[in-house]
Amino acid sequence: MRSVDFPEPVKLLVGELKRLPGIGPRSAERIAVWLLQSPKATPLLLADSLSVAKNMVRPCSTCGFFATESGCDVCDDPSRDDRILCVVEQATDVLPLERSGAFRGRYHCLGGKLSPLDRVSPEDLRIQPLIRRIESATEEIEVILALGSDVEGEATANYLAAILRGRSCRLSRIAQGLPAGGGLEHADGLTLLRAMQGRRSL
């Protein structure tokens, strides 16, 4: 008796889906079957949107955010404040900051954070372009480090602080403390320590 398995094209599709972040072997099978069998599925639209996005979207050469041939939403906007530069880890960090309405300057996406375990060293991040942006500025700018508060985010912030100090910029870092709407009983010790250290006089 021959062994029964998915036809080769289905196996290839499952293999590609399995490579996506957060998709395990069983989810990949489930998604592949849904894509091929559900009347609601639009696999060719998905295939098309993948090709179009891959072919049209590039990181902006200035800030690293997503850009197309028609330009970059952030860098091309003349109404933004050139004197404030917000450094984030990933291009995706730009959107939550924009949605919060907390910032109206320019961005610089590093493309990651320092992490010896994942073999991410300073040369892998867009740090040299950041230095060039700061040094080519016509007036002194404020550089806000909006990096995560995990170990790698801390390490990246410390590294950047060390190499940017002394250059023609003011440095700051976004605050750590209690998240909005959170009571003290739900905060962990380190968050409370940071909140206490960062206290402001009233």
Next chain:
Amino acid sequence: MRSVDFPEPVKLLVGELKRLPGIGPRSAERIAVWLLQSPKATPLLLADSLSVAKNMVRPCSTCGFFATESGCDVCDDPSRDDRILCVVEQATDVLPLERSGAFRGRYHCLGGKLSPLDRVSPEDLRIQPLIRRIESATEEIEVILALGSDVEGEATANYLAAILRGRSCRLSRIAQGLPAGGGLEHADGLTLLRAMQGRRSL
């Protein structure tokens, strides 16, 4: 100030990914960004495998399992036993049964299970083709209902039993009871009830 968002092609890709089963809006964004930015990502291969699978894979007109132009692994195998027909809900149910090695007959995939809440009625399932297969058989066959033990699986089994009884076939249903390797302390009441009802004399 203009509002900043993903470029249109990225938004379209996120929209398509969000439609996949088990993928929420945040996962869709994460997968899209990974696909466009990670050096390990192969979005064009994924796009290609989607098109190829969609264009080449069809349900087998006999059993409903996945088939290509070159045929169906199950139906085309002359060494399988024509006298046993295993009825499953989904084409995907064939693989676990095959892997278990418990069955060497033919399959019939219903394409779903009866579920009034999801508006799945008998006409939506491949029940008429099942009846035709049974009636066109040259000798009496055994029909094994290998349906789930949830409410819809039970309802589907009861419905099939009612309409197949009296036709030229023997009917059976796979056993319900303790899962292999499971102790009584982990079994729920209904499983224990079924296990007790299905007890076999030794």
